[in-house]
Amino acid sequence: MGSGITFDIDLQAANAESVISYNGLLNCIINLLINAREAMPHGGLISLSTSITRGLATSKSDSGDTEPSAYIAICVADSGSGMSEALLSRAFEPLFSSKPKGTGLGLASVRDFAKEMGGDVWLESQVGEGTTVYLHLPLANPSTETQMAPEFVKSADAPAIGTRHILLVEDEPYALEALTEMLEAEGYVVTPCASGEQAMHALEQQAYHLLLTDIVMPGQTGTEIARLAKLSQPSIKTILMSGYVPDSASLEPGWMSIRKPMDSDELLRLVASAV
Numbered sequence: 636m637g638s639g640i641t642f643d644i645d646l647q648a649a650n651a652e653s654v655i656s657y658n659g660l661l662n663c664i665i666n667l668l669i670n671a672r673e674a675m676p677h678g679g680l681i682s683l684s685t686s687i688t689r690g691l692a693t694s695k696s697d698s699g700d701t702e703p704s705a706y707i708a709i710c711v712a713d714s715g716s717g718m719s720e721a722l723l724s725r726a727f728e729p730l731f732s733s734k735p736k737g738t739g740l741g742l743a744s745v746r747d748f749a750k751e752m753g754g755d756v757w758l759e760s761q762v763g764e765g766t767t768v769y770l771h772l773p774l775a776n777p778s779t780e781t782q783m784a785p786e787f788v789k790s791a792d793a794p795a796i797g798t799r800h801i802l803l804v805e806d807e808p809y810a811l812e813a814l815t816e817m818l819e820a821e822g823y824v825v826t827p828c829a830s831g832e833q834a835m836h837a838l839e840q841q842a843y844h845l846l847l848t849d850i851v852m853p854g855q856t857g858t859e860i861a862r863l864a865k866l867s868q869p870s871i872k873t874i875l876m877s878g879y880v881p882d883s884a885s886l887e888p889g890w891m892s893i894r895k896p897m898d899s900d901e902l903l904r905l906v907a908s909a910v
Contacts (some may be wrong), residue, residue, distance in 0.1 A: 636668065639678025650683035651707050651777040655752045657900075660772075663745045667711040667768050668747040670742070674715030674766060685709045687774070705774050706754065718760040726758055745770070799910045800824045800841065804834045804848035804860055805876070814847070815900060819904070831855025838867045844910045850877040861890060872909040 636642055664683075671681045674826040688708040718726065745768075749756040753773045760766035801823050808829065815827045816835045826843070828834040831854050834846075846864045850857035861873045865887070875892040886892065893905055 636681060637678075640672060640675065643680065643682040645682070645684040648687050648707050652689055653707050653752070653772045653854045654775050655772055656715070656748070657898075659748045659752070661747050663770065664709075664711070666742070666745055667770075668698075668726075670768075671711060671713035671715065671766070674713050674717075679714040679765075680875070681714075682710070682712045684712075686710075688771075707772045707774060709770040709772070710767060711770075712765060714765045717762040717764050717766055719762055721834050723758060723760055798824070799845070800826070800843045801838055801845045801847055801906070802826050802828065802834060802843040802864070802871075804828045804831065804832060804846070804852070804857065806849060806852040807901055810849075817903075818847075821903060821906075823906070823910075831860045834860050835863060838864055841859075842868055843871055845906065846871055846873045847874070847906065848875060850875050858886075861886065874909060 666683065669681070675681075686708050687705060689705050746756050747769055749772070754771045756768065756770045758766060758768055766886075779855050801818055803811065803814055803818065803825050805814060805827075806829055811827050811829060815825050818825045826837050828837055831852065834848070834855075837843075843864075846861055848857040848860050855863075857875050857877070861875065864871050864873070873887075873890045875886070875890060876895055876897065877892060878895045891905060891909060893902055
């Protein structure tokens with residue numbers, strides 16, 4: 636979002652489920668966040684929140700959804716310049732954009748996605764007071780709405796993930812940052828390293844449960860790092876990340892691998908099984 640943006644996240648519907656396209660939702664959120672950022676060229680506040688809400692999930696009475704129901708509400712709000720009534724009325728039109736270089740396809744694609752998934756999306760905005768986008772998606776099992784818990788609430792019998800230490804090695808800075816944030820959000824303790832040299836130094840400082848490393852990197856490769864890590868800490872588990880499927884002959888017994896581009900859910904399942 637940029638250094639001038641304050642980003643606030645409140646995921647009250649973190650345990651809710653909806654049968655939707657993962658990539659479709661990701662694209663929607665990226666579009667909404669980019670729009671919010673560009674509405675604040677001098678910085679400001681963006682808030683992203685989720686909740687379980689009961690009411691009409693759609694914004695139009697002609698949608699046929701006239702009975703109140705429980706749904707997941709995703710809200711993206713910014714403190715930017717806002718939109719006039721004229722702009723607001725045309726915001727979802729394909730090929731219409733208020734930005735000089737905009738294509739007008741961002742919000743149109745968000746609406747198409749919401750409708751296809753059985754939900755809806757609409758805007759509230761006032762000039763000088765920012766814009767709020769509401770994206771509503773149906774619950775997979777509405778009867779469980781009262782059982783939804785806030786994000787990161789763990790069962791008393793759940794394993795203490797926060798005691799699990801992961802050594803992460805990735806030479807691409809943005810990938811390293813994103814993977815670190817994702818794993819830390821799950822409660823793991825992560826040591827990020829941008830090179831094999833940094834990883835070797837980290838292995839000298841403390842014990843790790845898991846080595847998660849890219850394979851193709853300048854200097855030491857991921858497999859070289861994994862072999863040295865195993866010598867240093869025999870109990871460490873290894874997951875290799877690569878854009879290709881490694882030759883099984885190059886893998887040590889017990890090593891795991893995942894192919895890039897990675898599905899985040901698949902990676903988290905693999906990590907959980909390793910630690």
